[in-house]
Amino acid sequence: MNPRRKSRLSIILFILLGVTIATGLVLYALRQNIDLFYTPSEIIYGKNDDASTKPEVGQRIRVGGMVVTGTVHRDEKSLKVKFDLNDIGPAITVEYEGILPDLFREGQGIVAQGVLIQPTVLQATEVLAKHDENYVPPELSDQMQKVHKPMGIADLQGESEKDRQSKEMDMKKEGYK
Incomplete structure (x- = not known):
């Protein structure tokens, strides 16, 4: 292999190794900030x-x-x-x-x-x-609906009363009711 190509290849491999190490360190540092x-x-x-x-x-x-x-x-x-x-x-x-x-x-x-x-x-x-x-947070609503429906407890809604009233007003204006 040509010495010039050999030096270019070693530089590229060194850069790739550095990027891999930097990415690994960043991911390791950020794993503590993940909130599940x-x-x-x-x-x-x-x-x-x-x-x-x-x-x-x-x-x-x-x-x-x-x-x-x-x-x-x-x-x-x-x-x-x-x-x-x-x-x-x-x-x-x-x-x-x-x-x-x-x-x-x-x-x-x-x-x-x-x-x-x-x-x-x-x-x-x-x-x-x-x-x-x-209002119920969407994640909590989804989780509670999985548990509540089999028990026969009333459905939870992920929208507020104000949002519901607003939708009804819009439907009335458009002539749906």
């Missing part, structure tokens, strides 16, 4: 009831569910709040320190993001409350 979405039942039983898919202690996750009525406990001397969250199965405990959204209430759907500090305890860094009493 779970419901409380999936945290306890695993996704699709597969115990190998349960989140591990120390993993960053997002959890969506309903705040269990009567479980909100506020610390009088700080902004610490502790409450239980469930879908239709077992509940998990969420601990949060900070100002909760204005729409946060017992019996309301929320999404909490944080780190799992025990198998059923989430240390939340962010709590998001739904914007309307009829």
Whole structure:
């Protein structure tokens, strides 16, 4: 092989090796920032009831569910709040320190993001409350419909009452009703 071609080939291989190493390091660094979405039942039983898919202690996750009525406990001397969250199965405990959204209430759907500090305890860094009493996050709605329909519980809707009224008004304007 020509010495010139040999040097070009070694430079190309060196560049490819460098790009491969850099890509691997970037992916390794970003894996800690991935937030997977779970419901409380999936945290306890695993996704699709597969115990190998349960989140591990120390993993960053997002959890969506309903705040269990009567479980909100506020610390009088700080902004610490502790409450239980469930879908239709077992509940998990969420601990949060900070100002909760204005729409946060017992019996309301929320999404909490944080780190799992025990198998059923989430240390939340962010709590998001739904914007309307009829809104359910799409991921939670899909998951709950899978469980609720076999049990005969009423269907959940992923749209708000305002959206529904708006659609009805549009249909009336177009002469469908």
